[in-house]
Amino acid sequence: MHGDETAPRTASARLLAVLAAFDPEHRRLGLTALAERADLPLSTAHRLVAELVAWGALRRRADGDYEVGRRMWDLGLLAPVQSDLRQVASPFLQDLYAATLATVHLAVRDRHQVLYVDRLSGRTSVPVVSQVGSRLPLHATGVGKVLLAHAPDAVRGEVLHALTRVTPYTVTQPGRLQRELDRVHREGFAQTSEEMSLGACSVAVPVVAGTDVVAALGVVVPSLKRDRPRLVAALQVAAQGIGRTLTLGLPPDGRRG
Amino acid sequence: MHGDETAPRTASARLLAVLAAFDPEHRRLGLTALAERADLPLSTAHRLVAELVAWGALRRRADGDYEVGRRMWDLGLLAPVQSDLRQVASPFLQDLYAATLATVHLAVRDRHQVLYVDRLSGRTSVPVVSQVGSRLPLHATGVGKVLLAHAPDAVRGEVLHALTRVTPYTVTQPGRLQRELDRVHREGFAQTSEEMSLGACSVAVPVVAGTDVVAALGVVVPSLKRDRPRLVAALQVAAQGIGRTLTLGLPPDGRRG
DNA sequence: CGTCGTCTTCCACCTGACGGAAGCCACGGG
DNA sequence: CCCGTGGCTTCCGTCAGGTGGAAGACGACG
CATH class of the missing domain: 1.10.10.10 (Winged helix-like DNA-binding domain superfamily/Winged helix DNA-binding domain)
Structure with missing residues (x-):
């Protein structure tokens, strides 16, 4: 020293x-x-x-x-950064992309950040900052909010006390974000409007395997105006498919008593 | 020893x-x-x-x-394993998948093997052996044949003298393969029928940036019966898109005099 | 309670890593 | 043309720290 x-x-x-x-x-x-x-x-x-x-x-x-x-x-590529997850999810992401033509994200929580595990985007999709392997703040992205809503209390608490501003629309008041997270639990999906980057909105849902939220699945679109219900529905179908496959296919692993 | x-x-x-x-x-x-x-x-x-x-x-x-x-x-992820290529190609692969619903492959040559750089496959696609990061023989896959056809003479010579059999349909006679490669040059695409795995056929085209073949793009389907022309057309559109983007976007790099 | 397989810790020897210094090369300015 | 500069490469004497045998801990099994 x-x-x-x-x-x-x-x-x-x-x-x-x-x-x-x-x-x-x-x-x-x-x-x-x-x-x-x-x-x-x-x-x-x-x-x-x-x-x-x-x-x-x-x-x-x-x-x-x-x-x-x-x-x-x-x-x-050998790293099990959710390699089961990635492998299982890949086809569902494809289908989701085909159905929405939006940028599709699969992400997990890595400590206090979102870690993007897979991403698809077509030529017509909104440009987004995320890249596979990149990390972003939990509170400013759709998948992040989902993961935060389902994170252990300790993590959520710490994150809520350090909300950085990214755009003018980023939610930086702990109380307001907490209420949003409650809503995520009630309604089963999260959304953002230009909170991470201007001109980009997102919807995201949790991927549930067994009883755990193991990932979040989201799409990014220019605007949520009218499409939200359709997007949420498509996301939930895909997320359920992934979750079901994970639950069936992988008992001999993470299990701990 | x-x-x-x-x-x-x-x-x-x-x-x-x-x-x-x-x-x-x-x-x-x-x-x-x-x-x-x-x-x-x-x-x-x-x-x-x-x-x-x-x-x-x-x-x-x-x-x-x-x-x-x-x-x-x-x-x-930092490895520039064609990271420009992957990034540029990704949207085109998406579109190609949406258009064909077949397993889509992007591959480069790594010495005497095909290296799969990216892959998309939906739930309805034929199961295939390839995985991102895996390597397969050049002579038994569609993308491999394309890359082999455009490989330096030395490489092609060595590969032609060591053709291993994978399925009963694998081409193992150097002369016959050489003729196929000539055809790849003439017609602009390669195909296989159950030469790598039974029940899987493929078509592939080169991705050309400037004057170099930098990768191959292919699809795997259960059968080529009637779809070949359509698949080839879709592949060529995508490959040209990728090639054009690469050529425009990346002068300050691979250039060597 | 002994046996076996696997993992962990310890420490005295001595190998092979360290890094300062000198050499090399390409470039550019005077 | 010559020298200065910046970046890379090579060399080699010293000695830090890696090595690996051995002994100890742990846990499963019968």
Whole structure:
């Protein structure tokens, strides 16, 4: 805590620091930038990077920069980030897209954020910020509100006390949001109107497997004017299909007594 | 090759060996199995795994097994495995799916195999083996044939001399396949009939950006009987859309003189 | 209560990682 | 043309920290 924080880092930690230097804002890095971000001497970074490249975790571009390699992609796909969920849901998302032609989202809660697990969008859909793998605040998106409504009290409490404003329409008053969440429970769906990005509205419903809300399913449209009932209906059909498939297909797993 | 292969492995190599122990057939591993697969003493594996877990690369399940963690997923998504391509293509794939209701594939060539980069399939589609991230032989799939037809001569030569049989209908005679590939060039599309899996036929077209074939786009259907012309037409529309978008949108990149 | 299989912890040895420094290369300005 | 600059690569002596055998804990089974 005093002055220089010498780095008693282990070899593995250094290697991981190199990997950690890559993030959505830094998909390509030169050796120097990489070393800087990983807080390593150039020569060390150089050697580590060489090993990672040899292994396939990183790739060297023609221009000399490094980027995450294909092997990481392979490994990433193994991560059970709801891989059952994704696999089961995929066909239902397709159908939902075909029925609505809206941007379709499948998301789960990751701590205090929404994590987008899958997304479909056609050429005619509203442009949206979300990307697969991206995280957004729980209180400003449709799927987020659904997940928040069904989150443990502790999480909900913490989130309610830190409502950031994203657009002029973002709900930032805890009381008002709480009432909205109650409504989500009563009516079975959540909606937003330009609370995350202007010109985009959304509706979302929970995906229930057994008795747990395991995900949220939502669509984004330019306006909710007249379509809401139809969208909600389509969403609920899809969500039920996913939930049912999950419940039937996957007993030997998350179960804990 | 003689007796014991002592492992002069570096620390990083050991860490990577642990990661490499995970593959699609081994998504969950106990410590012992993991150590075995990574060829490491238990205690070493134990320590490395602990570091990886701390970092988020692995996750410990309730039952004690390890699996790839969410952080790897995040990292994997950064891999530019055709991320431009995937992003650009996604809406076109949606439309193609909506138009055909068939399983839709987007694939690139990875050395001597097809690598599936994206896939859509509805509930009504034929079941297929491919998964996003999986690799299949070039000569037994529609997208594979397209990519093979446009591969460098060296690659094509090597592949033609090692045609494995997958089903009774797989083309395994180099001459015959070569003629098929010529036809792909002439007619602009490739097809298969139960050459990869019984009950599944496919049509595929190249995705051309500038003058290069950067990917292949294909659909899988139960039978080609009457639909082929329609499917080919739909595929070509989508492929052209993708190609055009890629060509327009991404000059400051792959360009090499 | 012993046995077996699996996981966890410990620690003395010694390997192989570390990183400063020097070399290399391409570029650009004087 | 020559030198300065910035970014990358290579080298090698030192010694931090990784290694792995062994012993201990845990839990399941009979």
